[in-house]
């Protein structure tokens with residue numbers, strides 16, 4: 001038997017015959033990322049249905065130093081969820097479902113493969129909501145959002161995924177199952193396992209279940225789309241809203257060319273007659289109608305030239321499409337280089353103005369698309385018209401972000417796409433410590449090799 005046949009047989013013994021996929025046509029969607037930029041060679045996809053099967057798979061692979069790429073919904077945007085070097089894909093798609101909701105206190109336990117949409121629906125059935133929301137909600141999973149510490153459009157009010165996770169069950173790269181799903185909402189007993197695992201991008205182990213804090217459900221919502229004459233006014237307004245509007249839930253920024261692209265890609269009518277300038281979308285939610293409060297705040301913002309307000313669901317969804325369809329619309333132009341950065345408040349307008357100029361000075365035929373979570377000075381910089389393997393523009397933009405004292409990831413994580421710039425985020429002593437944490441969880445280095453920490457960037461010896 002070849003080593004591949006031996007591996008396939010062993011995995012089948014663990015998860016059952018039909019749950020190891022190896023037909024290259026069937027596994028193609030597990031090997032290619034959402035952007036189409038990253039794809040790997042044919043490799044087995046193993047689909048465990050229990051924590052025990054996850055642990056047995058990891059233990060088998062650990063003993064033979066076979067790399068594993070955990071995969072949830074495969075909506076990650078930094079190439080972390082696909083096997084580029086023939087690793088085994090460990091898909092969580094059979095380990096799904098909301099297991100329990102503590103209705104009076106707002107705590108939910110779910111298996112890792114449950115989609116965020118299903119978590120939201122279960123929460124709403126019990127009079128609650130979930131604080132994390134993102135356009136990929138019906139595919140992105142609990143495990144994937146924990147692994148990437150997903151932020152999304154409500155983080156300005158509820159914080160990122162790390163703020164929602166009160167307990168995790170995780171199988172480490174050593175094959176050991178750790179669980180603190182016991183039940184408390186607070187735990188202050190030292191190193192906090194959920195916090196360590198959140199944002200670890202599958203490099204420490206596989207999240208199998210999680211306990212999530214739910215958010216209060218605010219049934220009355222109002223959305224406003226504001227057009228500003230200048231990026232400076234739009235950025236300043238976006239950064240100020242949190243302090244002006246206590247009921248604010250989302251503050252999103254986008255620009256005229258992105259809006260035009262979305263309208264063209266999805267055949268939407270533009271929101272205003274004039275389309276130049278910069279846009280801020282604000283959503284407020286409360287138990288009482290927040291429209292008056294929102295309108296007063298909008299009226300106090302300098303530089304607003306057009307306003308559209310939506311109160312009913314259909315009208316709100318129409319306004320949201322202008323922002324949420326950016327990711328999909330940009331993909332119709334070409335395979336984008338995706339950078340998700342943040343700068344300190346006060347520097348957002350400078351970044352918006354300098355990034356496209358910098359890109360066109362390096363790649364004159366490239367297009368730079370800017371949008372993001374303006375309320376937290378976080379910006380998605382998408383660049384099309386550049387070869388997928390040429391990262392000269394990525395390098396220049398990330399160094400510009402560094403010059404502005406920003407961070408190279410504020411949303412999607414590091415993955416493989418940004419591992420080579422990890423030194424811009426962490427100094428040598430910090431990187432060595434991160435390597436030791438990795439080695440403590442995954443001494444054989446089988447978990448998502450090359451993601452987050454470059455293959456040479458860590459060692460079990462520190």
Ligand SMILES: Cc1cc2nc3c(=O)[nH]c(=O)nc-3n(C[C@H](O)[C@H](O)[C@H](O)COP(=O)(O)OP(=O)(O)OC[C@H]3O[C@@H](n4cnc5c(N)ncnc54)[C@H](O)[C@@H]3O)c2cc1C
Nearest residue numbers: 072073074075076080141143144145147150151152202207
């Ligand atoms: C249209 C669109 C909109 C998006 N909007 C946002 C947004 O607003 N905010 C945001 O933060 N992201 C956004 N994303 C990116 C993406 O949806 C998130 O990164 C999400 O958290 C990924 O979840 P997933 O289940 O698809 O994970 P995957 O893509 O499958 O995996 C992502 C990473 O997590 C690891 N992983 C997955 N499951 C597990 C597990 N159970 N245990 C350990 N590691 C695991 C993988 O190995 C990989 O490194 C968007 C993506 C799309 C396509």
